[in-house]
Amino acid sequence: MAKGTMKYIGKGLEEKKEKKAHAKVYLIKDRCKGCNFCIEFCPKQVLVESKEFNIKGYYLPKLVEIPGEKECVGCGYCSFICPEFAIFAELKDEEEH
C-alpha cells in the first residue's frame, strides 16, 4: 500500500457518514384505514399512532423525528406496505436541508 493511503480511506468514510438521505412523508388522510402496518414495519421506526382521526374514525400515523436518531431516509417501504395507497415518502431536494 502506498504511503499515506490510510488517511484518505478514513476521510472517505467520515464524509459518507455526514451524507444522509432525508425524505418527507406524505399522507392522504381520508384513505387511511388504521391498519398500522406503516408504524409497525418502518425500518427506522419514525412513525407512531397519533390521537388525531380521519373522517372514518381511524387513528392516523404521525411522524416522530429526532434529528440524528430517528429520521426518515426515504426507503419507501411505507408506501409499499400500505394497502390503501395512503402514505408515501419522497426524497427531499439537496437545497432544503
Place this chain on the structure above:
Amino acid sequence: MNRDIRDIEDRCMYMAESHPLDEYLRQDRLPHIWCTGCGCGEILTAYIESIIELKIDPDKVAVVSGIGCIGRAAGYLKFDSFHTTHGRPIPFATGLKVANPKLDVTVISGDGDLFAIGGNHIIHAARRNIEMLIICSNNFTYGMTGGQFSPTTPVDAFTTTTPYGNCEKPFNLPDLMAAAGATYVARWTSLHVRRLKDSIKEALMRKGLRFIEVLTPCPTGFGKRNKLGSAIDTAKYYQDHMVIKHDADTREVGLEDPRADFIVGKFVDIEKETYLEAKERIRSREVKK
C-alpha cells in the same frame, strides 16, 4: 401532480391529495372495499410498481379477475381490465391472449376462484402452457361470502362452514401448478412486497404460464375465527416463520399447519414451448407442405 402541501407543526406530516401510483388506479373507486390490514392492496402496489419499472406500455396490459375480494382488483386498476364470472378468469384470459398475442395478460384472483370453482381451467391452462401470469391471493378462506372453508383451508381450522374444525386436506398450490406444467412458480407473502415485486417483474419477462401465490392475512374472515389476531399479528407471524428457500422441492412446501414455519421463494423457473409457439410451428409446417 396536484398536491396540497400543508406543513402542520404538531404532526410533522405532509398532507397530500394524490398518490404517485394514482395514475394507474381508477380513483373514482378509491378508497377500496378491502378490510383493514387485507393484503390485496399490497398485491396491486407490487403489480403496478413492476409494470412501471419494466416500462411496459399500459395499453398493452390486460388484467382479468374473477369473483372474490381480490376480484375487485380489475376494477381498481386503470389498465384494460375485466371482472369475469366466478371461476372463469382463465378461459377469458386464454381467449384474450390467443386473439391478441401482443397483450400482456395477467389474471389476479383468489384461491377459491382459481382452485375450487375454476380448478379445471387452471390445470388445463398450465397443461397447454398459455402465456399468462397468474397471481393468486391465498387467504385460506372465502372472505367475501363470509368465511366459508376453501380448498386451501388448513386441517383443523375453524370457518363458518366448519365450526368444529376442517377435516379436508388443503391443496399444495405450487406443487399442483408445477405438476400441471407451469413454467414459473413462486410463493411470497403480502409482507414481502419488494420481493413480490421483483418476482412479478421476473415473471412478466418470462414466457409460458407463470404462477405466483401470495399469502395474505384475512383478519375478518379467517383470523378472527382461528384466533390469529389482527392483520399485524399475521404479518409478524409471516416475518418470524417464513423461510426463504429458492428451488425448494414443491412437494415439501404445503401449508398444512397454519402455525408452523413455511417456505417461500421461487420454486420453478423453466423454459418450455408455449401454446402459441406450438401453434405457430405446426401452422408453418402445414404451410410448407
